[in-house]
Amino acid sequence: MPTMDLTAAYNRIHELFKLGRYQPALTQCEAVLRQRPGHIPFIGLQIACMLRIGRAPEAVRLLRRTLRHVTHPPHRAMLISQMVEAHSQLNAFDDAIDIARAEHESRPGDAIVTGSYIHILTLAGRKDEAIAVARAAIANRTGQLSVKLGANFAEAALRTEYADEALQYLSAALEANPDTNPEILAFAHTQMGHMLDRAKRYDEAMKHYNKAAELTPVVYDDAANAARVETHKRIFSADRFDALRRPPAGSPTPVFVVGMPRSGTTLTEQIIDAHPDAAGAGELHLINEAIRDLIGETGSAEDLAPDRVDPDRLAQVAAAYRAEIARLVLPRTPRFVVDKAPSNFWHMGFIAMAFPDAKIIHCRRDPRDTCLSCYFQALHAAHSYAFNLKTCGQFYRHYRHMTDYYRTLAQDPRSGLHLLEVDYEDTVADQEAQTRRILDFLGLPFHENCLKFNESGRVARTLSNDQVRQPIYKTSTKRYEHYEKHLAPLIEGLGDILD
Numbered sequence: 001m002p003t004m005d006l007t008a009a010y011n012r013i014h015e016l017f018k019l020g021r022y023q024p025a026l027t028q029c030e031a032v033l034r035q036r037p038g039h040i041p042f043i044g045l046q047i048a049c050m051l052r053i054g055r056a057p058e059a060v061r062l063l064r065r066t067l068r069h070v071t072h073p074p075h076r077a078m079l080i081s082q083m084v085e086a087h088s089q090l091n092a093f094d095d096a097i098d099i100a101r102a103e104h105e106s107r108p109g110d111a112i113v114t115g116s117y118i119h120i121l122t123l124a125g126r127k128d129e130a131i132a133v134a135r136a137a138i139a140n141r142t143g144q145l146s147v148k149l150g151a152n153f154a155e156a157a158l159r160t161e162y163a164d165e166a167l168q169y170l171s172a173a174l175e176a177n178p179d180t181n182p183e184i185l186a187f188a189h190t191q192m193g194h195m196l197d198r199a200k201r202y203d204e205a206m207k208h209y210n211k212a213a214e215l216t217p218v219v220y221d222d223a224a225n226a227a228r229v230e231t232h233k234r235i236f237s238a239d240r241f242d243a244l245r246r247p248p249a250g251s252p253t254p255v256f257v258v259g260m261p262r263s264g265t266t267l268t269e270q271i272i273d274a275h276p277d278a279a280g281a282g283e284l285h286l287i288n289e290a291i292r293d294l295i296g297e298t299g300s301a302e303d304l305a306p307d308r309v310d311p312d313r314l315a316q317v318a319a320a321y322r323a324e325i326a327r328l329v330l331p332r333t334p335r336f337v338v339d340k341a342p343s344n345f346w347h348m349g350f351i352a353m354a355f356p357d358a359k360i361i362h363c364r365r366d367p368r369d370t371c372l373s374c375y376f377q378a379l380h381a382a383h384s385y386a387f388n389l390k391t392c393g394q395f396y397r398h399y400r401h402m403t404d405y406y407r408t409l410a411q412d413p414r415s416g417l418h419l420l421e422v423d424y425e426d427t428v429a430d431q432e433a434q435t436r437r438i439l440d441f442l443g444l445p446f447h448e449n450c451l452k453f454n455e456s457g458r459v460a461r462t463l464s465n466d467q468v469r470q471p472i473y474k475t476s477t478k479r480y481e482h483y484e485k486h487l488a489p490l491i492e493g494l495g496d497i498l499d
Helices: 003-018 022-035 040-052 056-067 073-089 093-106 111-123 127-140 147-157 163-176 182-198 202-214 222-235 265-273 286-295 311-328 342-354 367-376 389-410 424-429 431-442 448-455 479-486 488-498
Strands: 253-259 278-280 336-339 359-364 419-423
Touching (some): 003 040, 022 040, 040 056, 056 073, 073 093, 073 111, 093 111, 111 127, 111 147, 127 147, 127 163, 147 163, 147 182, 182 202, 182 367, 202 367, 202 479, 222 342, 222 389, 253 265, 253 342, 265 278, 265 336, 265 359, 265 424, 265 431, 265 448, 286 311, 311 336, 342 359, 342 389, 359 389, 359 431, 367 389, 367 479, 367 488, 389 419, 389 488, 424 431, 431 448
Parallel strands (some): 253 336, 278 336, 359 419
């Protein structure tokens, strides 16, 4: 294949990736690599897609094979960063830190490698080490300002005595390097927003959040989400459950924590994980995989309907799911395992069909706080709604219509849908009362550890990672009031939801 064709193919696939279309991008990468095996840029893009759709074990195997032969510094830095991310997805934080440290020590001047090392230390809760690495790396650059290092320093320094230092450095780095890679710039502006928000400089923070959003080229399809809601209502209507032959209950019992991102799902998982008879498995992609295994890549949504699904195949994918979540929490062998993938709110009908004993906890939060927090985070491009306040509100409407439907369906015993709804504001106001509600719903006795979830030492590999290491605090409620002058597009998108 001629070089120009390779360049054009890479640019085309990378555009799909930036738009959040990870599965088509992965398929096209694999097609190119069959003709040009070993081509590192395509392997890197292939791995990036795998990590976005939850195929971390496969990504690690491919990375190990590839890294044996790669010495080109930019390629190696990219692959090492991906290896660190893959291990963090597998909750192998010690391994991820060891990999990042070794590469950093061999090439201390590489900002990408050092940034990856700072990031994984921060994610693992080792902020003091992360800050020390960041400050040393910055000092060693002798005046060469790095946006990447500044962004990772800011990420580590938030809520610490080094926050002002990190803010000043990152601000100067952004001014000195306007032509930095757009993805790094977007991450940096997000971190600037967080720092300024923390400093109560809300209007300045909003400018940086807006810049971060503008740097992410996504396309939001509101009509497709509206159609998706109607499709799920049709497929999982109560009367279609009459003909269903469900798989048997099994062990462990899955607990699905669902909702919008930034609605308290990580907090809820941490509370449950602190109980001796339960464990959190993190944010999994397993339900999407189970659905693909059940109907195949070319199957239609209608093939999932309770009156059309193959009961033997359904039992097979359900058993495989239970085996995988049990493996993920070893050496613990709890009665309940939590799958905290917020977007599983779309799949509550399937969950009720495949797991008769499953418990679903739907986390809710004020729509203004939810949407604003989504806009403020570095969500990946598959969350296409999250880069515009109006589309945040529009997507929230569809989420609300979907969950309203499933709440009604849960009242029909034919559905077998066991649902509890927990409001974030109620948990913040009275943590013990809501903890008891959750444990009662699961059939677990109350345990004091659940009130001290932040002391468990568990690493939550989500954007709420830092918050859930602290006791519950109330400053995240009604946060939108600080930004009210900027919220007209969001209010328009939400429409009558606020009524």
